Amino acid sequence: MIRKQLKECPECASKNIFRNAEKGETICRDCGLVIEDRMVDFGQEWREFDEDGGSRGGGRGAGIPTSQTQFDLGLGTEVGNNADIYKLGSERDRDRILRLKKWNIRISTAIERNLK
Incomplete structure (x- = not known):
């Protein structure tokens, strides 16, 4: 599931949108509306490892999406x-x-x- 990036505030039509990744919120800077408060990274997390523990080669791994709404980013x-x-x-x-x-x-x- 990929979410479309918001271009303007649905309340006041302002284009002054702020994404706070630390809190997991998308906020309109003009009217203060919290547009989205549960940002989840649905992007693919993919790593490859070689035999020496490097970042390329042998072993492969993938994980679950991270979530800004949980204290441990959903990685616990x-x-x-x-x-x-x-x-x-x-x-x-x-x-x-x-x-x-x-x-x-x-x-x-x-x-x-x-x-x-």
Whole structure:
């Protein structure tokens, strides 16, 4: 999904539009209207890595879009819920994932948990 760049304010037709990437907002500088408050980068995130950890070659990777509306830009990691974990094949894999989930909860602060 690609959004069209706004050329003018829908309220006052001003062309004085400001995009605040830090807060994830698009604002009209003349009338103060917040035109958009949930900017999400739907652009393709693609990287290539070589065997030495460089930026070209062997391994490849892609990720999810970032979101300015979340405190961690939507890049945080959360270990899945228990129902999915118990569907894994081996008991060893289940135990490993449950340990990771336990430590993920332990190392996250109360503020981080409340912001999710």
